[in-house]
Amino acid sequence: MSASGDRRAAVLALFLAAMLSAIPISAGEIPLALRRSGYDFMSRETRAMQDDDSVNPAMLWVKDGEALWNARAGSADRACSDCHGDARQSMKGVAARYPAYDPAKRRPVNLAQRINICRSERQHAPALAYESANLLALAAYLGLQSRGLPIAVAIDERTRPFLEAGREIFNRRQGQLNLSCAQCHDEHWDKKLAGNPITQADPGGYPLYRLEWQGLGSLERRLRNCLSGTRTQAYAYGSPEFVDLELFLMWRWRGMKVETPAVRP
Amino acid sequence: MARALITVPASARHGEIIEIKAIVGHPMEPGFRRTQLGTLIPRDIVTQFACTYNGVEVFSADLYPAISANPYLAFFTVATESGTLVFNWIGDNGFSVTESAAIAVT
Amino acid sequence: MKERRRPANSRRRFLLAAGGVAAVLAFEPADATVAEMSDAMRKVVGGAPVAKGRVTLELPPLVDNGNTVALTVRVDSPMTARDHVKTIHVFTEKNPQPNVATFRLGPRAGRASVATRIRLADTQTVVALCEMSDGTFCSGSADVVVTLAACLEEL
Numbered sequence: 001m002s003a004s005g006d007r008r009a010a011v012l013a014l015f016l017a018a019m020l021s022a023i024p025i026s027a028g029e030i031p032l033a034l035r036r037s038g039y040d041f042m043s044r045e046t047r048a049m050q051d052d053d054s055v056n057p058a059m060l061w062v063k064d065g066e067a068l069w070n071a072r073a074g075s076a077d078r079a080c081s082d083c084h085g086d087a088r089q090s091m092k093g094v095a096a097r098y099p100a101y102d103p104a105k106r107r108p109v110n111l112a113q114r115i116n117i118c119r120s121e122r123q124h125a126p127a128l129a130y131e132s133a134n135l136l137a138l139a140a141y142l143g144l145q146s147r148g149l150p151i152a153v154a155i156d157e158r159t160r161p162f163l164e165a166g167r168e169i170f171n172r173r174q175g176q177l178n179l180s181c182a183q184c185h186d187e188h189w190d191k192k193l194a195g196n197p198i199t200q201a202d203p204g205g206y207p208l209y210r211l212e213w214q215g216l217g218s219l220e221r222r223l224r225n226c227l228s229g230t231r232t233q234a235y236a237y238g239s240p241e242f243v244d245l246e247l248f249l250m251w252r253w254r255g256m257k258v259e260t261p262a263v264r265p
Numbered sequence: 266m267a268r269a270l271i272t273v274p275a276s277a278r279h280g281e282i283i284e285i286k287a288i289v290g291h292p293m294e295p296g297f298r299r300t301q302l303g304t305l306i307p308r309d310i311v312t313q314f315a316c317t318y319n320g321v322e323v324f325s326a327d328l329y330p331a332i333s334a335n336p337y338l339a340f341f342t343v344a345t346e347s348g349t350l351v352f353n354w355i356g357d358n359g360f361s362v363t364e365s366a367a368i369a370v371t
Numbered sequence: 372m373k374e375r376r377r378p379a380n381s382r383r384r385f386l387l388a389a390g391g392v393a394a395v396l397a398f399e400p401a402d403a404t405v406a407e408m409s410d411a412m413r414k415v416v417g418g419a420p421v422a423k424g425r426v427t428l429e430l431p432p433l434v435d436n437g438n439t440v441a442l443t444v445r446v447d448s449p450m451t452a453r454d455h456v457k458t459i460h461v462f463t464e465k466n467p468q469p470n471v472a473t474f475r476l477g478p479r480a481g482r483a484s485v486a487t488r489i490r491l492a493d494t495q496t497v498v499a500l501c502e503m504s505d506g507t508f509c510s511g512s513a514d515v516v517v518t519l520a521a522c523l524e525e526l
Contacts, residue, residue, distance in 0.1 A: 282481035282482050295467070295490070297467045318479070321479070323476075323477070323479045323480065324474070324475065324476055324480065324485075325474075325475045326472055326473060326474045326475070326485075327472065327473040328472050329468060329470040329471055329472060330467070330468060330490075331463060331466050331468065331470070331471040331472075331489050331490045331491075332471065332472060332487060332488070332489060332490070333438060333439045333440075333487075333488040333489060333490055334438070334439075336487070336488075337486070337487055337488045338485070338486070338487050339485065339486040339487070340474070340476065340480065340484070340485050340486075341480050341481050341482040341484055342479055342480055342481060343479055343480070343481040345479070
């Protein structure tokens with residue numbers, strides 16, 4: 001990003017610092033009825049990209065994901081479809097329930113991790129790297145099977161501690177700017193930051209095509225961008241902190257619709 | 266990533282003006298960007314696109330670094346006869362992708 | 372072709388709003404100039420006159436992200452064998468290079484309308500220059516305000 005990136009980053013830090021000084025004392029989660037998808041904050045042109053699969057570049061990855069679903073992999077020489085059949089039926093609503101509790105791991109796993117568990121245990125294939133084209137493609141293809149369905153992560157006695165851990169991270173002030181996620185996305189979602197809408201940190205469209213990335217990326221990649229923007233040491237991909245935060249974000253977005261593969265600026 | 270996405274109506278009436286949409290997977294590295302260490306990232310873009318309809322070119326384009334990643338083009342053509350539309354993209358470093366779509370004209 | 376007016380303090384322009392929280396930022400381009408765009412257009416038209424009009428360039432007035440800006444160019448033409456659009460060239464005045472794309476069409480297009488997505492490095496004017504089958508030229512333009520994304524990724 002070089003000089004212009006540094007300059008932009010400096011300007012961003014300035015605005016974040018200005019915002020920090022204007023933080024109201026009142027806090028609190030967004031009432032369910034006031035939640036708005038990031039889609040609502042976008043321009044007509046960007047919404048049009050998400051609305052029509054024939055112009056949504058994310059469909060390049062989805063098309064690959066469909067091929068991967070049906071392709072044999074690993075020493076088991078088995079395709080996803082050999083166990084799960086037609087994803088359009090068997091995977092309907094599945095992505096809307098992730099992160100989900102994995103008894104073997106004794107903690108929630110996100111969809112990308114679930115795909116890799118299947119790969120190692122069922123297909124005897126090497127795990128796909130986080131943010132790799134193939135992992136994003138499979139996750140996008142699975143996400144598409146839940147598009148339009150309400151998000152419904154299962155919160156019970158097993159997952160509640162992880163939900164609370166995620167909530168704590170969301171509300172924790174951290175990084176050089178000493179900001180929490182909540183300070184922007186619960187308290188200032190109706191305002192702008194450096195000309196861009198702040199939005200409500202909606203997790204329902206991932207993996208999504210971000211114009212900034214000029215490609216598809218996961219929720220964790222987006223969270224890492226946010227963390228670097230607030231000068232916070234980012235968590236590693238697949239870390240418990242990220243999955244807990246993802247679980248909290250999905251719970252916070254309960255009942256809202258899956259938009260995968262969404263488009264965002 | 267899939268090579269390309271093509272949208273062509275499967276059928277059309279003779280003489281009907283149809284819209285064609287084409288997206289090709291490509292990063293369109295413009296050749297102006299530098300890494301954080303200051304090294305110039307070399308240009309790697311799609312430079313040309315052409316669409317033929319039963320062998321006759323009906324639309325073509327020259328593309329420059331200002332075209333967004335995963336280049337999208339939408340254009341129109343008159344449905345003249347049943348047959349095949351062939352789409353070809355050519356770019357730096359030997360990039361070449363060809364896709365086709367059938368159309369039935371009644 | 373019209374010359375763009377530039378504010379004297381164009382080194383860096385901040386349009387601040389809403390108590391400093393909201394802002395539209397525009398930085399000076401790396402190296403392109405309006406003169407370079409004029410040169411690129413002159414290469415196409417030679418000395419021929421360029422008529423304003425007949426060409427409609429659709430771009431959002433305010434874009435979400437300069438990496439991907441929806442562009443549609445339409446030319447008022449019957450698109451017949453005798454009277455049609457041959458080429459449409461798109462230029463920008465402040466990108467690193469003035470050329471964006473050249474589209475070649477003909478009577479078989481039926482409709483002189485092309486859409487694509489482009490990159491815009493800055494708030495600027497985009498110009499579409501069209502060559503008709505009779506060798507005449509016409510043009511249309513659009514002004515676009517480019518804002519920057521908030522939380523950027525390090526390369």
